[in-house]
Amino acid sequence: MDVIRDIARRVSNWGRWGSADERGTVNFITPEVIRRAAACVKRGAVFSLALPFAGDGPQFGQGGRINPVHLMTSLQNQLGADPEGPRYSDDVIMMPLQCATQWDSLAHVHYGGQLYNGHPASTLTAAGAARNGIDKMAAGIVSRGVLLDLARVHGVERLQPGHVISPAALEAAEQAQGVRVESGDVLLVRTGHIRAFTVDHDRIAYMKQMPGLGIACVEWLHAREVAAVASDTNMVEVFPLEDPAVMLPVHALCIRDMGLTLGEMFDLEALASDCARDGEWTFLFNAPPLPVTGGVGSPINPLAVK
Amino acid sequence: MDVIRDIARRVSNWGRWGSADERGTVNFITPEVIRRAAACVKRGAVFSLALPFAGDGPQFGQGGRINPVHLMTSLQNQLGADPEGPRYSDDVIMMPLQCATQWDSLAHVHYGGQLYNGHPASTLTAAGAARNGIDKMAAGIVSRGVLLDLARVHGVERLQPGHVISPAALEAAEQAQGVRVESGDVLLVRTGHIRAFTVDHDRIAYMKQMPGLGIACVEWLHAREVAAVASDTNMVEVFPLEDPAVMLPVHALCIRDMGLTLGEMFDLEALASDCARDGEWTFLFNAPPLPVTGGVGSPINPLAVK
Amino acid sequence: MDVIRDIARRVSNWGRWGSADERGTVNFITPEVIRRAAACVKRGAVFSLALPFAGDGPQFGQGGRINPVHLMTSLQNQLGADPEGPRYSDDVIMMPLQCATQWDSLAHVHYGGQLYNGHPASTLTAAGAARNGIDKMAAGIVSRGVLLDLARVHGVERLQPGHVISPAALEAAEQAQGVRVESGDVLLVRTGHIRAFTVDHDRIAYMKQMPGLGIACVEWLHAREVAAVASDTNMVEVFPLEDPAVMLPVHALCIRDMGLTLGEMFDLEALASDCARDGEWTFLFNAPPLPVTGGVGSPINPLAVK
């Protein structure tokens, strides 16, 4: 934990937005940032970055995570006396809030008995997260999105599992794409690894190992004042870990110390192809979480509008 | 059914966007409409129109609809050997897709053995909606939103249950607010009735009876080429019904004949107050549904950006 | 807590069946007791003591308890090519383990950081009960059942909510019925209160207040070496409490100190009528819990065989 605590001292945002804050770096999204984001809409093209929510999703039971169970509660139920008259159908879903494309809330990972901004771990009970729950993000997350296509910059279809993304690689992508990540932006990091699931249909290859951000990126994300960071993998950070003795350092430092929201399993394939075509790597990004009271995450359907 | 079939002949959009179409009036949202929507962002202010998703939501068991059941699957689970090291928490939700703020998909209501665009009712099974499911709306719903505040125009805090909204009332609101609903817009109709739940905490008063659109509005919605219409009630249309012999005519005609998506239980209170303050009744509207494969609806967190 | 701790000293069974025991008073059910139970089968008549498991059950959302949600996962699914050939249907249920007729496991209630037999409360986590879970009762509960019909002995259809049952009343019932509760027996206490739900259909009247065992019965149950005790109410013990300052004393002392399993919401009406008719108040009692690993309770369908 020494490695983590050492970096934590440098990147901590505790108290930065007041002792009661539960939203962290989303506070970087100022009205000006939102106006800048809206100005990115030039063509009127919309891209969904979500995986389908279905029984054949990426989960295979690891850690008790299952794919959504979707069932009909009313099926063609007749209203009134006329069988030719209106009928309605209803349905229900049971799903882990972490089953597919999702935001991790700032209550998802913590250490040392404290969540982001010093809220005590005792606020996190079987009743849910009384602090830092995803419901605190109800009025978001809308900002300018910036896609950095690490796979394309490396000239490969996809980065390999275990590939560690460095700050230098992020900056190389900025230069190659002619874009710069600014304060309040939502950073989308494409590795192409999602193709292990969407193209190869290999859940285990997709979920058990992945390329991703290395621990060195944490200070870079802090310096750039990123509002949120998402990737096309299940963890955003690289796995297997750089140092097996340091568990989930990017999660621990981003979520608990910086208050930086992480987005996982974003399908960036169609958006990346479009950006490569028109050379525009910024867009209006919109991914409102379901305000599940006390939720430690939320399934989402993020949209990029160009 | 004669009343419905008669109007259906005049408002049907079957075939308008091809025989395979499953998106209906959302097709009115052209790139130009989306650019017009983005241009509505002037201040950079965001409003969430969702009710909280929680066990104390508006449902009271009617028709098998329950409030969300939110449970922890992992609670402060230790990662690695160090008890002071990172811990994670996961959760799961079970909820009717119609439990709170939501979109009805074009498979939610049908009659005469056919869904919107003539897709056979046999495509709607215990496995879900193979046609017109909410997953077909994945890349939406982003457009210009127009709020018509019927309660404010009538000079009341809220319209009474059973109050029938007429086309004339909608146009009176347009004139009073100095706005006009155009092709591709998402129309938000405020009645104030949601206060029966959010202020009075009376689920039954909120869910069992409500003010809403009368059947005469259907042709008006068709003429204006509205992309979607939402309200702050559980049905959008008035209940008790205008004619007890004609079941859910607005649902039947909008969803099945026009292919018009309905949004229910939108909390429009904060947005309406802001619009009244600055006189701006249009905004960028963004409400991406969760792409639940075969879903007949989706819980949503609609955002209005001004 | 002084009252509880004082009685606890006298009724504690901790260590009585070894320091590893997780079954408590069910250990009183010896092979001899089971043979005595089987000998009670004289006519070959079977009585189910369960409420139906359905959406219209007794729960009304109190404490997050809902009624079972029963849904079809496969509906008349065709097997093979012939539509006239075999079809199958499957279903799923989501229910609180405490939603209707049930056993409380010995992990359901505890105090002072310890469960029955001194097992630490830390064994009870979001993953379930590692100690004293209902799965430890898999090979039970089969024994001789003895029904004491308190309502009938009092000459009323049902005892009133708040009515405190005393040891004297239990012994009066024994004498009136000509039966005696012996070591290893399962005691069924009928109050008639279940009629508030089954006859009056008033969930709230049934669930919020009830007649039941008073704290004085705890030592009586201990002296008689009862294996388990069940009643036709939601709590077995009286509510409102005898002393508002002493929370659930019967649950606390029976479950945590004696290791006595409690059964709730048993429908004893048909069985009681039959026993009154033939004068036989003992029978083979059989209520195997579902061995839910780590469950703190189990839904059951108890059978009485005469």
Place this chain on the structure above:
Amino acid sequence: MDVIRDIARRVSNWGRWGSADERGTVNFITPEVIRRAAACVKRGAVFSLALPFAGDGPQFGQGGRINPVHLMTSLQNQLGADPEGPRYSDDVIMMPLQCATQWDSLAHVHYGGQLYNGHPASTLTAAGAARNGIDKMAAGIVSRGVLLDLARVHGVERLQPGHVISPAALEAAEQAQGVRVESGDVLLVRTGHIRAFTVDHDRIAYMKQMPGLGIACVEWLHAREVAAVASDTNMVEVFPLEDPAVMLPVHALCIRDMGLTLGEMFDLEALASDCARDGEWTFLFNAPPLPVTGGVGSPINPLAVK
């Protein structure tokens, strides 16, 4: 279907217990049979025949069947003001009614538009089984159990997948064990195949192929007037099928034509060892289903008492 329809004519029990009957061969369990069953209790030994209901159960997602999802809804919740005072814990389960040890109801399989006893298939909807539901078996299933240990008689630890059990093999087991299946008995057929799951922990080997009853056994079960038949596999009948063109003939004929209840995934290992030891192959069998209203099956914990 000709093969099935031909046998159906000879084994049909439609109308045998009246046109309204929904219980089928369970009607063979007369009071006399129950008395004979109770007389089998000689030692007072109890055996649970259930698999644990847990997340690591035998399901692997086939046909949408998942293992039970067990979650805590209340975890050590403090009652009253004193933190040292009583605390309670509650939990919830979501499980397919067919996930582990279970009864198939007489609505589980049908063909030709009719369920057992001619009840129309239209009674089986998204709301459940209005006819032949497992709730109709609430007062059962208690009878004499007879275990036929096919593996032991063949001198093997377990029969191989695809092994077809014939009537001759059943009678050979009767002779070897010195027992005879009589009217009203519950027949338990041990193949040993469950060890693929309980010993080898190979879900797929256990669930995808299995030894079991061949189609010729149907008429034998009919002639012997068996009340119910259960086995230690997922299907009771052999799979792969004897004739790929005849889908699930034993399910179709037993459930739909005879009204014979099938029990699946019974763990017979401990019971079989005991019976082999003492030479007693009959016992009091008790497996009350949860009376899930409209359920097409029920999870159970069957008990054998010797």
